[in-house]
Amino acid sequence: MQVWMSWSGGKDGALALATARATPGTTVAGLQTTVVAGEVSASWVPRAFVEAQAAALGLPLETVELPWPCPNDVYEQRTGAAWAELRRRGASEVVYGDLFLADVRAYRERALAGTGLAASFPLWGRPTAPLATEMLDRGVRAVVVCVDPARVPATIVGRTWDAELIAELPADVDPCGENGEFHTLVTDGPGFAHPVPVRVTGTAERDGFVTAVLGT
Known part of the structure; x- marks a missing residue:
């Protein structure tokens, strides 16, 4: 069975990808990313970084180019x-x-209805605290690149997502940021042939979010 990974460059996707690649009978053919004005939608990560991730993973990357604003x-x-x-x-x-x-999930399933493609969610429903620990234990390395400052301190932008950072998060914040509290960029993990170099050179405010300014 051939599948494609919906890819934004974050840690959850990295573990979902590793899970799919390890599933017998499944071939991950590539990564698909939505890009707005040269940046990954939702996290404002420059396209070059997801291209570098794809190269490290040995997978082709296909982008869906969107305008801004995008009806x-x-x-x-x-x-x-x-x-x-x-x-x-x-x-x-x-x-x-x-x-x-x-x-x-319901939106994604509705969007794919009638396309001949099914939606797969290999991490669905797993408790996020032990899931975060599993990601770290399996070598997922990620940098926080975008936060909602109304929910988490803006000072975590640019920090490594690790056990120390997770322990510092407010009690009502999901350790994986699943409620939109923060977004990450994976620099290494299962399936990566080598780490992806990422350097945080500053921060910027974008539409009420605080994002990392990235270099290599």
Whole structure:
């Protein structure tokens, strides 16, 4: 079975990808990322970093180019065309790294309805505290690149996502940031041939979020 990974460059996706690649009978054919004005949507990570991740993982990267602002009908048209192309090439599933947000899962399943592609969620429903520990134990290394400062301190931008940082998070914050509290960029982990160099040179405010300014 051929599958593609919906990829934003974060830690949850990295473990979901490793899980899919280890599934007997499953071939991960590549990564698919939505890009807005040269940056990954939702985290504002420059395209070059997900390209470097794909190279380290030995997988092709395909991008869905979106305008900003992006009306929902344009988003659905362009992602739909991208999925149709994957299906034409023989894909049967799109793998997602979502953990527990039912509305997000339902949206993804609705979006794929009628495309011939199924949505797969290999990490779904797993308690996030032990899941975070498993990620770290399996060698997932990531940097916090975007935070919602209303929910977590902006000072964690640029820090390594590790046990020390997780222990410092407010009690109501998910250790994996699944509620949108923060986003990460993976620099190493299962399947990586080598680490991806990432250097945080500063921070910036974007639409109410605090993001990392990245270099190599």
